[in-house]
Structures are given as C-alpha cells and as structure tokens.
Amino acid sequence: MENKWRVVVGLGSCGVASDGRGVYKALEEGIAQRKLSAEMEETGCLGMCYNEVLVDVIDPQGRRTLYKEVTPEKTDRLLDEHLLEGKPITEWIARAEGVVTDDDAFLKDQKRIVLRNCGLISPESIEEYQARDGYQALKRVLKEMTPAQVISEVLDSGLRGRGGAGFPTGLKWRLAAQSDTKPKYFICNADEGDPGAFMDRSVLEGDPHSVIEGMLIGAYAIGAGVGYIYVRAEYPLAVARLKIAIKQAKDQGILGQNILGSNFSFDLKIKEGAGAFVCGEETALIASIEGKRGMPRLRPPFPAVSGLWGKPTNINNVETLANIPWIILNGAGAFASLGTEKSKGSKVFALAGKIKRGGLVEVPMGLSLREIIFDIGGGIKEDREFKAVQLGGPSGGCIPAYLLDTPIDYEAITATGAIMGSGGMVVMDETTCMVDIARFFLNFTQAESCGKCTFCRLGTKRMLEILERICQGEGRIEDLKLLEELSESVKTTSLCGLGQTAPNPVLTTLRYFREEYEAHIIEKRCPARSCRPLLTFTVIEELCTGCGLCAKVCPVEAAKGKKKEPYSIDQTLCTKCGQCLAKCKFEAIRVE
Amino acid sequence: MPDKEQALETVLTEYQKEKGSLIPVLQQAQAIQGYLSKPVMSRIAERLGIYESDVYGVATFYTQFRFTPLGKNIVKVCHGTACHVNGAEGISDSLCRHLKVKEGETTEDGKFTTERVACLGCCSLAPVVMINEETYGRLTSDKVKKILDRY
Numbered sequence: 158m159e160n161k162w163r164v165v166v167g168l169g170s171c172g173v174a175s176d177g178r179g180v181y182k183a184l185e186e187g188i189a190q191r192k193l194s195a196e197m198e199e200t201g202c203l204g205m206c207y208n209e210v211l212v213d214v215i216d217p218q219g220r221r222t223l224y225k226e227v228t229p230e231k232t233d234r235l236l237d238e239h240l241l242e243g244k245p246i247t248e249w250i251a252r253a254e255g256v257v258t259d260d261d262a263f264l265k266d267q268k269r270i271v272l273r274n275c276g277l278i279s280p281e282s283i284e285e286y287q288a289r290d291g292y293q294a295l296k297r298v299l300k301e302m303t304p305a306q307v308i309s310e311v312l313d314s315g316l317r318g319r320g321g322a323g324f325p326t327g328l329k330w331r332l333a334a335q336s337d338t339k340p341k342y343f344i345c346n347a348d349e350g351d352p353g354a355f356m357d358r359s360v361l362e363g364d365p366h367s368v369i370e371g372m373l374i375g376a377y378a379i380g381a382g383v384g385y386i387y388v389r390a391e392y393p394l395a396v397a398r399l400k401i402a403i404k405q406a407k408d409q410g411i412l413g414q415n416i417l418g419s420n421f422s423f424d425l426k427i428k429e430g431a432g433a434f435v436c437g438e439e440t441a442l443i444a445s446i447e448g449k450r451g452m453p454r455l456r457p458p459f460p461a462v463s464g465l466w467g468k469p470t471n472i473n474n475v476e477t478l479a480n481i482p483w484i485i486l487n488g489a490g491a492f493a494s495l496g497t498e499k500s501k502g503s504k505v506f507a508l509a510g511k512i513k514r515g516g517l518v519e520v521p522m523g524l525s526l527r528e529i530i531f532d533i534g535g536g537i538k539e540d541r542e543f544k545a546v547q548l549g550g551p552s553g554g555c556i557p558a559y560l561l562d563t564p565i566d567y568e569a570i571t572a573t574g575a576i577m578g579s580g581g582m583v584v585m586d587e588t589t590c591m592v593d594i595a596r597f598f599l600n601f602t603q604a605e606s607c608g609k610c611t612f613c614r615l616g617t618k619r620m621l622e623i624l625e626r627i628c629q630g631e632g633r634i635e636d637l638k639l640l641e642e643l644s645e646s647v648k649t650t651s652l653c654g655l656g657q658t659a660p661n662p663v664l665t666t667l668r669y670f671r672e673e674y675e676a677h678i679i680e681k682r683c684p685a686r687s688c689r690p691l692l693t694f695t696v697i698e699e700l701c702t703g704c705g706l707c708a709k710v711c712p713v714e715a716a717k718g719k720k721k722e723p724y725s726i727d728q729t730l731c732t733k734c735g736q737c738l739a740k741c742k743f744e745a746i747r748v749e
Numbered sequence: 750m751p752d753k754e755q756a757l758e759t760v761l762t763e764y765q766k767e768k769g770s771l772i773p774v775l776q777q778a779q780a781i782q783g784y785l786s787k788p789v790m791s792r793i794a795e796r797l798g799i800y801e802s803d804v805y806g807v808a809t810f811y812t813q814f815r816f817t818p819l820g821k822n823i824v825k826v827c828h829g830t831a832c833h834v835n836g837a838e839g840i841s842d843s844l845c846r847h848l849k850v851k852e853g854e855t856t857e858d859g860k861f862t863t864e865r866v867a868c869l870g871c872c873s874l875a876p877v878v879m880i881n882e883e884t885y886g887r888l889t890s891d892k893v894k895k896i897l898d899r900y
Contacts, residue, residue, distance in 0.1 A: 174871050174884035206873030352829030352868035390776075390813050391869060393882055431772050431811035434867065448771035450810040466768070507872055509831035515873030547830060583830045583872070597833050601867060607810075712846055734842060736890070 162195035162240055164188070165213040167276060169202030169362045170355075170394055171516075175209035176228065183229035184212070187236045195240060201363020203276025204517035205263060208251050211276070214239055225251035225260070263514050263533055268495060268503045268521045271319075271356070271479040275363035275517075280398050283405040286366040292411060294485035298374050299419040307378040308334060311481065313489035315501030320346060320437070320474030321549065321578040322654070323500075323567040329471060332461035333379040336469035343381035343423075344465070344472040345372055346442060347388040347395070350434040351550035352601065353581030356505040357475035359517055361388070361395035364479070365402035369425065371478030373416070374485060376423045379471050384425045387442055390432055399427055434551075434605035438653045439464075439472045441607065452607045453653035474579070476505055496522030500566040508534045510583040511541065520565065527561040530584055541586040544685075545669070549578025551598045551605075552658030554665030555591060574665040576658065590685035591670040592677055596624040598662035602655060613656030616647040620663060628688045632678035637667065686748050689733040693749055698723040700745035707737035707746065756781045757789065761796045771797060775808055783819045820855040820862035822900050824848075824880050829868030831875040840876050841865065843890035847897065860900070 166172070166181045181199065188195050203211055208225035212235070215221050222245045224235065231249070238244050245253065251260045269275075278285040286292070298307055312327025333341065345368060349357040360368060372384050388396050403425055406412040414422045428446050435441045436451040443465050445451040464470025480502060484492050492502045500522040506529060509515045513535035520529060526546060530536065537543050545555040554575035556563065563569050570577045585594070603617040620643050623636050644660030651657045667674065676682045683691040696707070696716075701723040707716040708724060715731040718724030726737070738746040760777045764770035774797065778789050785808060794801040808814040826844060828837050841852060845863060848856050855862040871877045874886025878893060885896055 170869075170884060171871050171874055171886070174874050174877065174886040206871075209874070349870065350867065352833075353831055353872055354868075355870035355872055358870040391866065429773070429776060431776065432813040433811050445772065446769060448769035448807065450807055509872035509875060510834045515831075515875075550830065581830065581872070583834060585834060589834055594830075594834075597830070605867075735839065736843075739839075739890075 160194075160217045162193065162217060163198060163213075163215040164195055164240075165198045165200050165215065167201070167203055167209065167211040167213075168199045169276075169359055170392075171202055171206040172209050172211065173394070177210045179229045180210045180212065180227050180232060183232040184236070187232050188240075191236060191241065193236065193240055198279055199281075200278060201275045201280045202359040202517065204272060204359070204519070205251060205260065205514070206516035207514045208260065208516075211251065214245075216243075220254060221252075222250060223252040224249045259535070260514075262535070263516075263518070266524065266528065266533055267519050269519045270483045270492075270503050271360060271367075271476050271505050272363075272517065272519045273483065274367060275359060278364065280363050280365055281401050283366060283402070283409065286364070290486060291366055291482075292370055294482035295370050295373050295411070296417060298377055298485060299417055299421060304334060304378045304380065307374060307485070310489045311378070311484060314484045314492040315489075315496070315499075316477065316480055316484065316492065317500065317567065318474060319476035319480070319504070319579070321351075321552065321576065323577060326473060326477055329461065329473070330375060330378050332459065333381075333469055333471040336462055338469055340383055340468055341379060341381040342465045342468060342470040343372055343376040343379065343384040344442070344446070344470060345384070345386040345478055346437060346439070346472050346474045347386055347392075348430045348437045348442060349389055349392075349475070349579065350437050350605075351552075351579050351581050353507060353509055353547070353550055353583045354579045355507045356517055356580055358392050358395055360475055360479050361392065362398055365395075365399050366406070367479045367482060368475055369402055369406055369412070371473075371481035372425065373411070373423055374481050375471065375473065375478065377421050379469075381471065382422055382424065384423060385428050385446060385465075386425065387428045387430055387436070387446060389430050396427060396429060403427070433607070434601075435607045435653070435655050438655060441653070442472065443470065450607070452609050453655075455652065476580070497564060497566045497569075499568055504565060504577070504580060506580045506582045508582050508584070510547075511538045511586040511589070512536070512584040513538055522566055523564050525562045525564050526556065529565070529582070530561070534584070537584065537586050541588070543584070544587055544589060545585045545591065547575075547583040547585065547594065547662075548581070549576035549658075549661070550581050551602045552576055552654060552661055553578045553581075554661045555585070555594065555669060556665070557669040574661065574668060576661070588685055588687060590628075590683050590687035591666040591673045592624065592627055592683075593685075593687055595663045595666045596621065596628055599624055599659070602659040606655060606659070610651045610656055612647045612650040613652075613659065616643050617656075617659050619643060620647070620660070624663070627674065627677050628683075629690045630677065630681045630688075632674070634675075634678055636678065637671070637674055641667065689735075692733050693728065694726050694731055694733060694735070694737060695747045695749075696724050696726055697745045697747050700743050702743055702745070704742070706740050706742070710736040710740045712736065753781050757792070761793070765796060771799065771804065771807055772811070775804075775814060779814060784815045784817055786816075818855070821860050822881055823862050823864060824878060824897075825864045825866045825869065826852070827869040827871070827875070827877040827879070828865055829870075829872060829875070831872035832868075832877055835875040837876045839890060840878065840888055840893055844878070844893050844897075847894050861897070
C-alpha cells in the first residue's frame with residue numbers, strides 16, 4: 158500500500174442511492190485510462206449524507222482530502238487535477254487538513270464512539286477493522302477478565318439501551334447471567350423500524366464487525382453459546398455485509414468453537430425479519446424468531462429468565478452493542494465522563510427532514526437540541542422558520558421551538574412528552590402541518606398494531622378516523638377532548654410499548670400546537686397549507702404570463718386558458734395536487 | 750416449472766427438521782415463486798407439519814408476504830417521516846398516475862408493482878423510491894418518470 162494513491166468511495170445505502178456505484182466505476186476506468194498508481198476502495202457511511210457521493214482521496218504521504226457531491230461527470234477533473242497535477246480542487250472539498258469549509262461545523266462537536274470506523278474502513282475487510290483495534294477488546298475480555306468483571310465494567314460505564322427505552326445494559330446482562338438454565342441466547346435487535354432512524358443500518362453497513370464484537374463480549378459475559386442478529390428485510394446491503402463479516406470472523410477463529418484458543422464458544426446466525434414494526438419489541442421479536450406471529454406477551458417472565466424457546470435470552474440493539482468494544486478498551490470511566498448525570502456516553506442521531514445538513518451525527522449526551530439542529534445540522538433548508546423537531550418516531554413527539562434548549566438526556570426528553578427513542582430526529586418547518594404529522598404517525602401505528610390489545614387495535618383506528626376528519630375540514634371542536642380521552646385509554650391498556658406510546662404524537666401536538674387543530678376545525682384552514690382538502694388554488698392574473706405550463710402539467714385539465722392570456726383554474730375539477738404551483742415559474746399560483 | 754418445484758423441494762428438505770423455520774421457508778418460497786400461491790402454502794403446511802391455518806396466520810401477519818403474482822419490477826415508495834415531510838404523497842400520486850395503477854397494484858402489462866413502505870432508511874435523501882434493489886433519492890415527480898422509463 159505504500160506510496161500509492163488511495164481513492165475511497167462512500168458506498169453506504171445513501172451513497173449507493175446517490176449513484177455511488179456509478180462514481181466508483183467512472184473513477185476505476187479513469188485511473189486505468191491514465192495508468193495511475195492508485196488503489197480503489199469502498200467504505201460505509203461517514204454520516205455526511207447531505208454531501209453524497211463522498212470520495213476520499215489519500216495521497217502517498219497519507220494526507221486525506223474528502224470531496225463532496227461527486228458525480229461520474231466530475232471524476233475526470235478530479236483525477237486530472239488532484240492525482241496527476243497534485244492540486245486538490247478546493248471548491249469541491251468537504252474536509253481536508255488546512256482547508257476551512259462549511260462542513261467542518263458538521264463534524265466539530267461530534268464525539269464518534271459508535272461511528273468510530275464508519276466511513277473510514279472498508280466494511281468488507283476484517284483486516285481494516287483489526288488495524289483500528291478491532292477485536293482487541295474481545296482478546297482482553299477472554300484473556301484478562303471474568304464475566305462478572307465485564308458486566309461490572311458495562312454497568313460502571315452507565316451505558317443505557319440505545320434502542321430507545323434506555324434500560325441500563327449492565328443490569329440487563331447481570332439478570333441474564335444470573336439464570337443458570339442452558340442454552341442461553343444472545344440476540345442483536347437490528348429490526349430498525351422507526352421511520353426516520355437509520356443509524357443501525359449505517360453501523361451494520363459501515364462497521365459490521367463492531368456489532369459482532371459487541372455481541373461476543375456480551376455473550377461471554379452472560380454465558381450464551383448461540384446468537385442471532387435479527388435484521389430488517391428492507392436492509393439487503395446490511396445483510397450482505399453481515400454475512401461477509403461473519404464468514405471472515407469464522408475463518409479467523411473469532412466465531413465458532415474455542416474462540417481465540419479460549420474455552421468460550423459462540424455460534425452466530427442471521428435471521429431476516431419479515432416486515433413488522435412490532436417485532437422491535439423484544440418478546441415479539443422472540444416470537445418471530447420462533448416462527449410465529451410477532452405478538453408481544455406479558456412480562457414477567459422477562460426474556461432474561463425465559464426467552465427464546467423458553468431459555469434465558471438477552472437482547473440488545475445494534476447501537477448499544479457497537480459501544481461495548483470501545484468501553485472495554487477505553488474503560489468505563491472514559492465513557493461515563495461524557496454526558497449528563499443519568500445519560501452517559503454519546504448518542505447517534507439521524508438528522509432528516511427540513512434540515513440543511515441531513516445525515517448521521519454522534520454527539521455527547523447533554524448537548525442541546527438547538528446545538529444539534531443549528532450548529533451541526535446548519536439550520537433549516539431555505540432558511541425557513543423552524544417549527545418543531547420530531548424525536549422518537551411513532552412513539553415520540555414533536556418538540557416546539559421554545560424547548561430547543563432541552564439537553565439530550567433520557568429524562569429531559571421524556572419530560573417534554575417525546576422520548577429519546579432510537580434517535581430519529583426529523584426537523585419540520587412552517588410548511589409542515591402538525592395535525593397531518595399526528596395523522597401520519599397514527600396511520601403508521603394503526604397499521605402496525607399487532608391487534609392483540611383491543612384499545613391499541615381499535616383505539617388507534619378511531620383516533621386516526623378523527624384526525625382524518627380534521628384534516629378533511631370536517632372536524633368538530635369536541636374531537637379534541639375525545640382524542641385526549643382515547644389517548645389516555647390506549648396508553649394505559651396496551652401491553653407493549655407500541656400501544657403505550659402510540660398516542661404520544663397526538664398528545665404532544667395537541668399540547669404544543671393546539672391552535673393548528675383549532676384552525677382546521679373552526680376556520681377550516683390549514684396554516685401550513687399542507688392539508689389539500691382545505692386549500693384552494695387560483696391564478697393571480699397580474700402575474701400570469703399565459704405560458705400554459707400549468708395546463709400542461711394539470712392531470713385533470715382544470716387549468717385552462719389561451720396562450721399569452723391569463724389562465725384560470727376550474728375549482729370543480731381541481732384535485733388540489735399542487736402540480737401547477739410546483740411548475741409555475743412566475744409565482745402566479747395562489748394557495749390559501 | 751419443474752425447476753421452481755425442485756428449488757422449493759430443496760428448501761423444504763433443508764428446513765424440515767429445524768425448529769422455527771416457518772418464516773425463512775416462506776421467505777425462500779416467495780423468492781423462488783415471486784409470491785405465495787395456495788398450492789405452495791398447502792405444501793409448506795404439510796411438509797413442516799403445521800396446520801394450514803397457522804401458516805396463513807403467520808404469512809398474513811408480516812408485510813413481506815404477498816399472495817398475488819408480482820410485476821417484473823417492484824417499486825417501493827418510501828413513506829417514512831422524512832419522506833412524508835418532503836413530499837412523498839406527491840411522488841406516490843404522480844407515480845400511480847404515470848403507471849395508471851393504484852398503490853399496491855400491478856400494471857396491466859405486468860411490468861411494475863407499486864408498494865407503499867414505511868421507511869427505507871435513506872432519510873437524508875428524502876423523498877426516496879426503491880426499485881427492486883436500487884434506491885433513488887432526492888426525487889421529484891419528473892425524476893420518477895424518467896427513472897421508470899429506464900426499466
């Protein structure tokens with residue numbers, strides 16, 4: 158590898174979706190054409206999804222230049238100027254030594270523990286993982302620590318479950334270790350179903366070995382011999398890379414019998430989920446692995462006592478497990494020194510929605526929402542007004558602007574009515590209707606309810622009907638009270654987290670954005686201009702040039718007129734699809 | 750289609766003895782055939798020694814399983830939170846209008862099946878559509894039409 162250029166293309170799902178493979182091919186061909194002495198490599202997601210496709214150019218002296226928004230068309234200039242002439246192209250740089258860019262702010266406040274290798278190593282190379290201390294923690298655990306010591310270390314670190322509920326990981330392990338029935342199972346929950354969260358996918362695609370290592374350490378700690386990774390079927394790339402990683406680990410004696418010469422053995426299998434949000438709940442996940450309908454059951458007995466096939470089972474989320482090797486290598490103290498009193502370490506957030514710099518960020522706990530959204534994420538697209546940030550997906554809630562200084566901490570977030578959840582953070586601006594958002598989440602939970610509890614099955618359905626009526630402009634003022642009553646009932650009478658938290662999006666929007674509900678009901682108006690049945694599209698005659706584009710795109714021939722004269726929209730035909738508004742170059746379409 | 754028969758036979762033989770193998774068997778049967786037909790469901794029940802009603806109970810619980818033939822290409826429109834906020838409804842509308850189908854249906858020529866999915870995990874590129882295994886991000890109604898024309 159010495160004295161060669163290295164060209165690394167980011168091929169996580171976001172990179173691939175931005176035509177990363179096309180960029181890779183163009184670079185490969187360009188290098189061959191120019192007979193350059195350069196190696197092509199691929200890596201996972203660096204988290205800067207808003208800049209995809211990212212290409213890292215590492216010169217023979219090891220200096221890194223990260224290029225953003227690379228397209229196949231840009232590759233010729235990149236190879237000519239940087240690799241042939243040795244002149245980096247400053248205006249395309251996202252990050253490089255000695256170059257100041259707007260993107261520096263995105264990485265400046267981050268503390269990357271879970272994402273320590275994402276975007277830096279090839280996910281399909283165990284050697285690259287090992288070159289960055291990979292499997293060192295496992296070696297230390299097997300050679301120098303007893304299972305009880307491992308559990309104490311994790312307990313002292315203060316690590317809490319990153320799947321969303323925040324249960325102390327060390328405590329969970331201790332409970333599982335205390336059961337003396339054999340066999341024991343260790344499961345990784347990679348059924349990331351929260352719309353708006355994608356950190357688990359990025360870790361699995363970008364650094365699969367860190368999850369496997371975390372599982373091995375956990376399995377050793379609780380005395381488990383068999384493990385499963387339960388992955389969403391929607392993540393084919395993650396499954397493919399996990400399979401490669403498992404095979405590599407087996408070949409090196411890191412998985413299988415007598416691992417690294419110890420008397421600890423662990424066998425790991427992948428189980429592909431079949432598409433059910435509720436399977437993220439641990440008892441439902443277990444039922445699904447057993448080949449049944451994924452329905453939660455009463456706890457106790459907890460899985461630590463009676464889980465898969467009635468045997469003691471421990472389940473941790475992907476992000477939780479990726480923390481483990483770092484904690485073992487750096488010590489519980491190093492982890493616990495980050496964060497707040499009750500929330501230690503760092504947390505990965507998936508920034509999306511109306512935000513300038515969307516992607517994955519990992520920050521120390523205790524940072525405020527404002528710092529994440531405005532300092533790291535760069536604020537709102539098109540500099541519109543911030544309205545709310547949605548945390549915790551369908552189980553979470555919308556936090557308004559005046560609470561932006563809330564610190565990232567399990568208890569502080571819960572106090573707002575949202576939850577920490579798995580870390581999806583969807584930013585909304587003035588064009589997002591909060592009633593519609595509540596309807597959107599209810600639509601999701603209603604469809605994903607497993608149907609076991611009556612209130613969850615029917616209550617969410619009735620709530621959804623009410624919200625749909627309000628969005629249609631047929632709401633009644635007493636609906637709001639009814640929504641609150643139903644919310645309470647669904648919360649208190651549901652067995653699992655899905656039902657217990659399903660009303661949260663409704664309750665938080667009612668609490669913080671009640672005036673939007675009232676506008677829909679009393680004035681039959683949608684302040685965000687998003688609920689179509691409440692909108693009217695008309696042509697502003699003074700601004701219309703009669704170009705006819707609106708008539709061309711109108712799917713129902715409601716926009717009519719003669720060329721060069723003002724057009725008009727026939728309200729009896731208009732389906733309010735908004736195509737004319739999107740297409741008009743003269744801002745001549747009025748929406749109210 | 751004897752080779753499909755054979756492939757299914759191999760799967761059934763492989764999993765027959767394994768505990769909790771119903772879901773992987775259904776997944777592979779669907780991969781072989783494109784969907785789960787009545788005769789296949791009966792065969793799975795018989796070979797795994799499970800009541801047919803239980804096989805249906807499991808298969809209908811999970812969104813992955815379908816009981817009607819698929820089009821040649823599957824178009825999954827993401828309706829996750831970020832996509833919803835960034836205009837996924839409009840993408841769905843124009844896609845369905847362009848293909849002259851309703852969401853979840855297959856086009857008359859059998860070329861496309863449209864599906865609505867909860868989240869593809871590419872939220873920072875919203876709105877997103879996945880065609881077969883390829884993901885397309887930062888879409889507009891026009892872009893969707895152009896992409897469909899490639900298939």
